[in-house]
Amino acid sequence: MDGKKHFDLCLWVYVPRNFKATDVIKNMIETIKAKEGPSNNYPFTPLEALSTELRRLSGSKKLLLVLDDFWSDTKDFDNQWDKFIGCLSSCSPETRILLTTQSNNVSQLAMKVEVHVLKELEEGQFSELFMHHAWPSNSHLRKEEFEKVGKKIAVKLKGDPGAAKLVGRQLRVELDLDHWKKVAEKDWLGDDMKARIWSYQQLPQHLHRCFAICSLFPKRSFD
Incomplete structure (x- = not known):
């Protein structure tokens, strides 16, 4: 499937092992800015400011967001995840999130998901x-x-x-x-x-x- 045909914006973001909403949103902003042209790293700011900037850049676009190498080791993971999802509230309801993970626990903690387990090659x-x-x-x-x-x-x-x-x-x-x-x-x-x-x-x-x-x-x- 060609994501560009179905989504207004496709983002691939690496997720740090210690999941924090601010880090992931900051990575998303930098990825969007990089698509627009050369840019410096976005300065670290509070989550509210990051959320505002992401809303400005993405608007109500339909996103395909790939969160790569996702883990749920953070002690306050549920709280961090809720903050992260809240920052995406302005995006289109048709926005989709694809998680890649090696952890069996992520699908239980993050949200209601459709899990696709990659089978071993013959x-x-x-x-x-x-x-x-x-x-x-x-x-x-x-x-x-x-x-x-x-x-x-x-x-x-x-x-x-x-x-x-x-x-x-x-x-x-x-x-x-x-x-x-x-x-x-x-x-x-x-x-x-x-x-x-x-x-x-x-x-x-x-x-x-x-x-x-x-x-x-x-x-x-x-x-």
Whole structure:
């Protein structure tokens, strides 16, 4: 579905783990302003002022709002959510909110929703996804040999798309069959965090320092 055909304004907003109405509304305002042209970050202001600015920018438009990576860990989540929904009161009744989340609790806390649970890919589909990330299209090596090992690695990733991308892209730069076989022997690949650590460990030392600097900034600061 092309959202632009059905909605006046489509917004994709990353939601901080500690959900606060002011943070999300501020992100929405900055996203709208970015669509209009280059702009500076919107200054942090009280919720009432943010709500007024959002109302000015969105008017009574029909919105498609995607709240990505949504969690409900905040202690006063219900209060924060009510404040957030209140700020959208001027929007069209046909406005729709799409939440993406890894938490089973969000749909119970946020509102009455229609839940769509993404099923795991079938084994063959997941192997194809892994090889898509792991195998460069311009390689002249025999793909069949690597595919056999790649299927073993994919099984150990246990259907985790994030791990498939991380491990696959790392193997993509080292098309050595013996190296792939060593990776296939590892037992921890089903753990996404361990897959991330392994991917990090394969980087050159000078890039380790770059990641150390990036860790000083809040998550998604570079979006």
